[in-house]
Amino acid sequence: MALNALTPEFAAFLAAHLPEGTIREAEPRHLADPRGRWTGQAGPVALPRSVEEVASIVAACASASVGIVPWGGGTGLVGGQLMANGPLPLVLSLERMNRVRDIFPEENMLVAEAGCTLQQVQDAAAAAGRLFPLTLASQGSCTIGGNLATNAGGVNVIRYGNARSLCLGLEAVLADGTIWRGLTRLRKDNAGYDLRDLLIGAEGTLGVITAAALILHPRPAQNAAALIAVPHPTAALTLLSIAQEQLPGMVSAFELISGMSLQFLAETLPEVRQPFAEPSPWLVLVDLGLPERLEAEQALIRLYETGAAKGLALDAILAQNETQRAQFWTLRENIPTANRRIGAVSSHDISLPLSEIPAFIPAAQKALGDIAPFRVNCFGHLGDGNLHFNVFPPKGGHKDDHADQREAVKRLVHDMVASLGGSVAAEHGVGRFKTADITRYADPGKLAAMRAVKAALDPAGILNPGAVLAG
Incomplete structure (x- = not known):
């Protein structure tokens, strides 16, 4: 069923049947993509205060065949919270429902x-x-x-x-x-x-x-963290297994950080303190949540010493207090900021079976080198197999110099991920940016079932039209 564009008359109808101030013109924040790639269509936004008001809005839109784009905090990275094209939708912001x-x-x-x-x-x-x-x-x-x-x-x-x-x-x-x-x-x-x-x-x-x-x-009785330099992702993966054996159920996070991440931070955010005097090819950030009976520092020392004895750990820094632990996380959380300042040719939010990660990273880098001498910044949540595998121009270059290669880069990375049983939509979702990827890589049976569920629960297609499933 074709959707109708939201008209001034329909907006006025909604406004007349809802508390004053519920319907207003959308602000720029309601229409913005954090990465600046798309802009939503300017029009009305609904700001209900209760589930009953949401129900009234949705029922009215269903009767009028007007699309609805739900909006939370606007932080999504795949365009799920904005609609740049098509019949003008109603943006439905739940920001007032905040109790x-x-x-x-x-x-x-x-x-x-x-x-x-x-x-x-x-x-x-x-x-x-x-x-x-x-x-x-x-x-x-x-x-x-x-x-x-x-x-x-x-x-x-x-x-x-x-x-x-x-x-x-x-x-x-x-x-x-x-x-x-x-x-x-x-x-x-x-x-x-x-x-x-x-x-x-x-x-x-x-x-x-x-x-x-x-x-x-x-709440854990105590938290502890360490940055451990490792020679390669294989060592990081083995160290993860050791950490889980030595501290079952106590490893809260295990992040993989490439040496390129540290280079990008040095280039764009020199105020972020580098952890080691000498560059390291790879780091892992280990974060623990421990009960009172365990000595946090000794647990991390034991992990490092076990890794060092096996040639897995090259050096380590242990957080001596909560301030230092926060500094470790500041370094990790500033990597996306550094990436934005460098400017990616193509960014990829992928997940892989853990044992496939060590071979995938160098293989993908080598294959990308056949296209251009790209720089790759690979980092992410090694503990659950979710990597951010982002491709950048050579130093001194600009992402726009490689605009005509962007699709080839994405296709190469995503094809490799799919061939290894991975996912090209690991944690950011599908939104509107990745609907073609879902069509290409999803199991046909799953895709058919998804379409059937959508048709059953939203036969008019008014809920976030164009997101997740294209067409």
Whole structure:
């Protein structure tokens, strides 16, 4: 069914049936892509304060065949939160739905509305003596609704899982305006299809998430971190296995950082302190959450010494306090900023089976060298196999010099990833930027099932049109 463009008359109709100020003109932030590649169409934005208001808006749009683009914090990197082309949609911002409704420390859960920022939920959990472990660089502005819609990962997936693993239940509005009140506090409930898991990761194409029952964890008694220099990714992977054997269930993050990352930081952010006097080909950032009975520093020393004895670890720096631990994470979190300042020819958010990573990295670099003498900055979450494999022009060059090679670079990397059983949409989602990739690489049976689910739950195609599934 073809969608209709949002008209001034329809906007006026919505405004007349909703509280004053709910419908207004979208601000630039509602239409912006963080990487500056696309701009959404200027038009009205709806800012409801309750699930009932969301339901009224969705029902009206369904009747008028007007598309809806859900908007959380606007931090998505694959265009899922904006629509640059097609019939003018209504932007539906949940930023006013930002209350933590309930918290049950003894049950290790809380209920938060979709417009709560991730930081807000983390702070609410901390105030109750608990931990909400989802951690992203954008946590001050990204929202729980967006985190769940994209099944966000972040740095702690190795220990706590991604957003799906941290959610018990949802409240959501379906495409006809029906409210699904699924904010269960149950850990076991096998009564029928799991709509929660269906909506999580669907990027707003099957329903609009308005609130979530979130899983909390006990706070570790102590945290510890180290930067360990390693000769190659194979050593990093073996060191990860050793860390998990020596400290089962206590490795919160295990990040891989290339020497190119350090070069980019030196070029663009010289104020970020380099960890070692001599350049290292690769680093791993190990972060632990430990109980009181274990000595954090000794645990990391033992890990380093075991690795050094096996030729896996070349040098190490242990954080002596929380300030130094934060400095290690500042280095890691500034790598994307350095990347933006250098300017990527093509960026790739990929995941691979862990054992395939050591061979993939040099093979992909070698294959890219046949196109041009690119620089590759590979870094990411080694613990869960998610790498950011980004390709840059030679030093002194500019990304625009290679604009005609961008598609060939992406195709080469993605074809290699797919051939190894990996994913080309690891943690950022599909959005609108990667719909062609899903068509190319998804299993045909899965793709057909996805289209059938979309047709069943949103037959008019009003929910985030053009996202996830093209056409």
